[in-house]
Amino acid sequence: MKWDTLDEEQCSLSRTVAVVGDRWTLLILRESFLRVRRFEGFQSSLQITRHLLSERLKKLVRFGILRRVPYSEAPKRYEYILTQKGLDLYPIIMAMVHWGDIHMGDERGRPLLHEHKTCGKRFDPVMVCSECGEALHAKQVHVHPGPGRKEAVA
Amino acid sequence: MKWDTLDEEQCSLSRTVAVVGDRWTLLILRESFLRVRRFEGFQSSLQITRHLLSERLKKLVRFGILRRVPYSEAPKRYEYILTQKGLDLYPIIMAMVHWGDIHMGDERGRPLLHEHKTCGKRFDPVMVCSECGEALHAKQVHVHPGPGRKEAVA
DNA sequence: AGGCTATCGTTCCAAAATAGAACTGTCAAA
DNA sequence: TTTGACAGTTCTATTTTGGAACGATAGCCT
Numbered sequence: 171m172k173w174d175t176l177d178e179e180q181c182s183l184s185r186t187v188a189v190v191g192d193r194w195t196l197l198i199l200r201e202s203f204l205r206v207r208r209f210e211g212f213q214s215s216l217q218i219t220r221h222l223l224s225e226r227l228k229k230l231v232r233f234g235i236l237r238r239v240p241y242s243e244a245p246k247r248y249e250y251i252l253t254q255k256g257l258d259l260y261p262i263i264m265a266m267v268h269w270g271d272i273h274m275g276d277e278r279g280r281p282l283l284h285e286h287k288t289c290g291k292r293f294d295p296v297m298v299c300s301e302c303g304e305a306l307h308a309k310q311v312h313v314h315p316g317p318g319r320k321e322a323v324a
Numbered sequence: 325m326k327w328d329t330l331d332e333e334q335c336s337l338s339r340t341v342a343v344v345g346d347r348w349t350l351l352i353l354r355e356s357f358l359r360v361r362r363f364e365g366f367q368s369s370l371q372i373t374r375h376l377l378s379e380r381l382k383k384l385v386r387f388g389i390l391r392r393v394p395y396s397e398a399p400k401r402y403e404y405i406l407t408q409k410g411l412d413l414y415p416i417i418m419a420m421v422h423w424g425d426i427h428m429g430d431e432r433g434r435p436l437l438h439e440h441k442t443c444g445k446r447f448d449p450v451m452v453c454s455e456c457g458e459a460l461h462a463k464q465v466h467v468h469p470g471p472g473r474k475e476a477v478a
Numbered sequence: 479a480g481g482c483t484a485t486c487g488t489t490c491c492a493a494a495a496t497a498g499a500a501c502t503g504t505c506a507a508a
Numbered sequence: 509t510t511t512g513a514c515a516g517t518t519c520t521a522t523t524t525t526g527g528a529a530c531g532a533t534a535g536c537c538t
Contacts (some may be wrong), residue, residue, distance in 0.1 A: 186428060
């Protein structure tokens with residue numbers, strides 16, 4: 171597989187995987203959602219090598235997930251801030267956190283709890299149908315080929 | 325980072341990433357949700373090397389995402405079927421597909437359309453709060469430390 | 479001025495993961 | 509008896525990561 175052109179495949183999952191489909195990228199995004207913005211911040215909390223961190227941040231900027239914003243002239247320093255495109259990854263991250271809570275937890279309970287400021291309660295993320303509002307399950311979904319594809323790829 | 329113990333970290337995202345945090349695994353899961361079950365099926369549709377496919381399938385079985393079910397004696401042949409734990413990954417996959425649809429699409433439109441059998445309509449997956457049912461956005465969520473952790477990790 | 483610290487990277491080499499292709503083994507059908 | 513389908517394993521070359529050191533810029537302290 172040519173990972174460098176994965177983002178041009180006729181499959182939205184492939185295209186997403188091209189951007190966020192590796193361990194470090196996902197962990198970097200977690201930190202971003204927890205308001206980490208600076209090189210040293212990512213590096214020290216993740217214990218990622220500086221080399222890879224540099225690489226991944228560049229990639230995320232290139233794909234428009236993070237914006238590189240100067241916060242100091244002299245010396246030139248930048249922070250990495252989620253764009254709207256990056257913020258839109260939230261459901262993916264939350265879905266992963268929730269699955270981990272349910273299926274990979276230990277006896278001590280959840281590492282983090284989430285409070286919905288709007289309603290004030292602790293919640294779980296639930297994925298629903300945009301049309302009827304019902305919770306979604308794999309077996310209730312039927313897949314059709316859409317306009318953006320020719321043949322037997324997903 | 326010690327990837328082999330990532331699933332024991334005090335962070336549900338890390339634990340999920342330990343299982344599905346690589347390109348091939350996510351693509352294999354896509355095929356699983358599209359009802360692919362056999363070694364040759366995965367191999368030919370993904371163009372993954374047989375070696376890696378074998379490795380990844382073993383890992384997914386080990387983590388209880390797939391079950392290895394015999395479908396033929398003599399010769400012994402197995403298929404790989406999603407367990408409930410695996411089916412529960414659906415929101416993650418759908419969230420990724422949806423993000424790809426929105427942010428990585430091209431002029432031709434979506435590769436696939438999804439129909440909700442329950443209501444009969446084409447839909448998008450939406451992540452909502454389990455308590456109030458409102459759509460979730462990153463900025464409306466506040467994070468608290470939960471019982472399963474000691475200090476400053478997510 | 480000289481040296482320490484903070485921040486943001488780059489460079490270099492060794493170790494690990496992946497790609498690519500060939501090979502093994504079982505059995506059915508031609 | 510040969511071919512083909514299926515489910516892997518084994519082997520080597522290439523690519524990606526890990527780990528640690530190095531470089532650049534500037535503020536602050538003495």
